[in-house]
Amino acid sequence: MTDSPPPKTQYLLLSRGQWNPEISRAQIQTAIDSFYAWHERLVAEGKFLPGHRLKIEVKLVSQLGITDGPFTESKEVIGGYWFILADSLEEAARIAADNPCIACGLSFEIRELEPEQASAYQLSNETPR
Numbered sequence: 001m002t003d004s005p006p007p008k009t010q011y012l013l014l015s016r017g018q019w020n021p022e023i024s025r026a027q028i029q030t031a032i033d034s035f036y037a038w039h040e041r042l043v044a045e046g047k048f049l050p051g052h053r054l055k056i057e058v059k060l061v062s063q064l065g066i067t068d069g070p071f072t073e074s075k076e077v078i079g080g081y082w083f084i085l086a087d088s089l090e091e092a093a094r095i096a097a098d099n100p101c102i103a104c105g106l107s108f109e110i111r112e113l114e115p116e117q118a119s120a121y122q123l124s125n126e127t128p129r
Contacts, residue, residue: 008085010113011092013051015079020105027104034100039082047095051082084110 019028042048058069086092089112096108118124 008046008087009092010049011084011086011089012111012113013082013084013092013096014109014111015053015081015101016076016107016109017079017105018077023104031100031104038098038100042084042095047085049083049085051080053080054078079106 039048043050060067060069084092084095086095089110092110092112096110099106099108102108114124116122118126
């Protein structure tokens, strides 16, 4: 019996920001095309899972009801999400650092998925600081 390696951890990759307005549309399209080729290669290598771009229209649901958006500054806009499969957050960051769209102004936030259910008694993203 052979020992198989432990499964990779899933990391959420959030695309943030907007294209650099000083870069031509042709340069941006080249980066986009390079991104999809890069992404497809990493999916084939088992380092990425599919993700999607996000549409512009948004709703916020809160105690105040339902509100139309967008709600964030352009530098904070989330344009899409993908999933990286890696052994550590550092490895996931190294994979994401090769994203061709970085050169055109986008940045990428990487977060490990939390498999545990939320608890009011444990520190989380929702816990007031």
